Amino acid sequence: MNAVRELQIGQVKVSPALVLAPMAGVTDSSFRRLIKELTGVGLIVTEFISVEGLTRGNLKTHRMMKFLPEERPLSIQIFGYDEERMAMAAEIIEESGADIVDINCGCPAKKVVKGGGGSSLLRDLPQLEKILLSIRRRVKIPVTMKIRTGWDDHSINAVEVAKIIEGSGGNMVAIHGRTRMQGYSGRANWEVIAAVKEAVKIPVVGCGDVVNAQQAIERFAETGVDAVMIGRGAIANPWIFHQAVDLMEGRTAYQPSLAAKHKVLLRYHELLRDEMPERALCGKLKQMCGYFTHGLAGGARLRERVFHSQSIHEIFDQINEYFASMIERSVPPDVLFDPQEYKHQHARDPKTSEFARGVDVGV
Ligand SMILES: Cc1cc2nc3c(=O)[nH]c(=O)nc-3n(C[C@H](O)[C@H](O)[C@H](O)COP(=O)(O)O)c2cc1C
Structure with a gap:
């Protein structure tokens, strides 16, 4: 029988090497538990959480951080700019018992970018490095970063960013294969993700447009990534992780009735x-x-x-x-899922469109 892929992020074992992507308005505790019950996903990531809200005692933000033991291993994602606030927030996260702290360097929303956080850090590498070094000094749990391929087509710098992350003590880098300017349009560029994998020794997690289990297996084979992260595909089909494990182990993928x-x-x-x-x-x-x-x-x-x-x-x-x-x-019961179709629906949905529209969630 074929083996299930696993990976190690610092001291945290992730098995199978499949990650539920952070999704604002979606990956709250209820959704995370639903996914965990249905499938053996290896790691789940919270919605992004504002360090301003977290370090200034905002109740709503603190509620977003709550999780139950059965969600572990769990990574809590934060966004912000100021390295001191980021480090304070990371300490709060470590105290909460979360396994990993993840830094958002990919959010394209205007409001986040204006504050210097999210994907704008891809244009301010000295600050990105400062943030990582300052968090690294203050917490023992693994510190990871989620990035995009670059700001725009003329500044694809994921390889450079990943090297900085590795050099500053980051324990893993996840890459959504689109630029900030692309938003959610076009297709994820897995060639850039493969180039990052070639360039660094820390674990590399690839993300973008994986909508069925077979594609997850193909992305492993084509790029050598250490894990595949799935977002929208898991909303439409929460069994996708279970199905990918079936394929890894040489079984026919489970089909929900x-x-x-x-x-x-x-x-x-x-x-x-x-x-x-x-x-x-x-x-x-x-x-x-x-x-x-x-x-x-x-x-x-x-x-x-x-x-x-x-x-x-x-x-x-x-x-x-x-x-x-x-x-x-x-x-x-076929699930014929098209991420473009999801995108249009998502744009109309006031409950989940904050991330795309740029409303600051959690502050
Ligand atoms: C509704 C929604 C909310 C998202 N929120 C976040 C977030 O809070 N943090 C983050 O790093 N990425 C966020 N993303 C990006 C996803 O994590 C992922 O990188 C992207 O959707 C591409 O993967 P997919 O094609 O598997 O969905 C969000 C995406 C969607 C659709």
Whole structure:
């Protein structure tokens, strides 16, 4: 039998070598636990958290940092500019019992970039280095960075950045294969990710446009990356990590039945309902239902009905009716997921569009 890929980030063992990408408005504790229950993902990363909010005692920001032991190994991602604030935030994270602190050097949002954080650090390498060195001095847990390939097509510098990260004591670098200016358009450039892998000895995690398990396996083979990170593909298909492990071990990938998909929505509701009031809960379920039903026969009609529902009861009436009728008609549960389609839906969704629109989440 083939072996499952693993990697070591400092003292943290990540097995399998598959990572749930940080996603603002999505990878909160409920979603992370849902993924963890369904699949053996190796590492999960929180939504990005503002160091300003964290170090100034903002309650909402501190709530975003909360996690349960079953989510571990867990990496908490922070964003900011000032090295002292970043180091203070890293200390708070270490005290919380998180396994890894990750620094966001990829967020394209205007508000984050204006403050000097996120992807703007790719244009200010002395500051990027200062931040990493200052955090490194203050915490013992592994420190990692998530970057993009560069600011724009004329300044692709991921290899240079990765060397700085390695030289400053960073324990891993994750690269989303797009430039800041690309946002989420075009295709992720895995050639740059492969070049980074060639250039440094610390673990390199590749990210971008992996929407099925077979693609994850191909990215390992083509680029030699130490781990593959998956974002949007895991929202549409939370079993993607489980399926990738099946392929690594030489098995046919698990295919969730329609009943399993139905159950996941019910479970997500269970996990969410203790966390938020009914109105927010309705919004989250509408969002999730939208992602899950892309590519399913009759999915558009269900989304429309769910979107116009006024209460949790109404939402579940629609969902239950839909799945009952699909199961009765034996409709195949294909997930035909297109990240571009996701992007358009995401842009319209007020619950998840903060990251893309540039609203500062968590401050
Ligand atoms: C809704 C959404 C929110 C995101 N939030 C974050 C974030 O907080 N921090 C971060 O580093 N990247 C964030 N990203 C980028 C993802 O982590 C990932 O790099 C990107 O989506 C490409 O991977 P994918 O094609 O597998 O989705 C976000 C992406 C999406 C779609």
